C-alpha cells in the first residue's frame with residue numbers, strides 16, 4: 001500500500017495552513033491503490049474484463065473494496081504471480097491468464113493493469129501483449145482488443161490510476177476520420193447515479209455525446225435470474241474510437257489534473273482531454289466537478305457554448321428549486337465547520353460548494369486518517385463530509401458523518417447517490433441540512449418537533 005505522503009491541512013481561503021508536519025509514513029491511508037482506479041475504468045467499457053498482472057491478493061483486495069461499495073458482483077482476473085514468476089518473470093502466467101479469460105468470458109476487450117509487483121520487476125506488458133497477438137492471430141481466432149495501463153501504486157493513488165487508464169484507453173483506441181458533431185464527456189470518478197444523470201441531461205439537451213467511462217449499468221445493474229459473466233452496459237468500443245472525432249471535450253477534475261499528474265512530468269501532456277486537444281485538435285473544456293450552483297452553471301455554460309442549445313426547462317426548474325432550498329435551509333447550516341476528505345477532485349469541488357452555502361470547509365491534502373483524526377481535535381468540526389473510512393473519527397467525536405464519494409462500505413445505495421449537477425447538489429444539500437437538524441434535535445435537552 002502507499003507508504004509516503006505529504007501532510008498538509010488547509011482551511012481554504014483563510015490564510016496559512018493550520019499545519020501538520022513530521023512523519024511521512026502513513027497509518028490507515030486515505031488513498032487506495034492505483035489498479036483499483038484502473039479496474040473502475042475497465043468496468044466502464046462494454047464487454048471488458050479487467051486483468052491485473054500481479055499477485056492474487058491485489059485482485060482480491062480490489063474486488064472486495066468494489067463489491068462492498070457497489071453491492072454488485074465484480075469479476076477481476078489476476079495473472080496470479082507466484083515466487084517463481086516474481087523471480088523469472090510473469091509471461092507464462094500472462095498467457096495462461098489471457099487464455100482463461102477468453103475461454104470463460106469471451107470478452108470483446110481485456111483491460112490489463114500492472115501492479116506494484118509487476119512494475120517493480122520490470123514486466124514488459126506491451127511486449128507480452130504483442131507476443132500473444134503474434135502467436136494467436138491468424139489461427140482462426142478473433143482476439144479481443146487489449147488495453148494496457150501502467151498503474152504502480154507507489155507512483156499514485158486510485159485517482160491517478162483512474163485518470164491514467166482513461167488516458168491509456170483513449171490513446172489506444174481513439175481514431176480520426178472526420179470531424180464529428182458529438183461532445184465527449186470525461187466525467188472522472190463519479191457514482192453510477194451521476195453517470196445516469198449526465199446521460200439524461202445530455203439527452204434532454206438534444207446533444208450527441210460519448211461518455212467515458214460509463215459504469216452506470218455494469219456497477220449498478222438490474223436483477224437477473226442468471227448470473228451475467230460480463231454485465232451489460234459500458235461505453236462501446238466504437239464510441240471510444242470516435243472520441244478522436246469529437247467536436248469538443250468536457251473533462252471534470254481540473255484540480256487533480258493541475259497538481260498530481262503534472263507534478264510528476266512537468267510540461268508533458270498528461271490528461272486525456274489535454275492529449276486529445278494536442279493530438280486531435282479538439283477543444284478541451286477542463287473544469288472542476290459540477291457540485292453547487294456556480295460549478296454546475298459553468299458546466300451548463302460550456303454545453304451551451306459548444307452546441308448553441310438552451311438548458312431544457314425541466315433542468316432549469318431543478319436549478320430554481322435548488323436556489324429556493326438554499327433560502328429555506330441556509331439558517332440551519334451557516335457558519336458550520338465541515339472537515340472534508342477523499343479524492344482531490346471531489347474534495348476541491350465540495351470545498352467550493354461549502355463556501356457557496358456558508359459552511360466553512362477544512363480539508364486535507366494527501367494524508368492518512370490518523371492525521372485527520374489528530375487535526376479534528378484542533379478544528380472541532382461540526383460534521384465530516386467524506387467516505388465511510390472516516391466513520392471512526394466521527395464516532396469518537398460524537399459528530400455526524402455525511403457520506404459521499406468512494407468507498408462507502410457501511411451503507412447501501414452508494415451507487416445510487418447523486419453528487420453532481422443541480423440534482424446532485426440538491427440531494428447533498430438536503431442530506432447535510434437534515435443531518436445537522438437531526439443532530440441538533442437528538443442533542444436538544446427538550447427536543448422539538450416543529451421548527
Ligand code: SF4
Nearest residue numbers: 001033058115116153
Ligand atoms: S497493486 Fe500495490 S497497493 Fe495495490 S493491492 Fe497490489 S500491492 Fe497493494
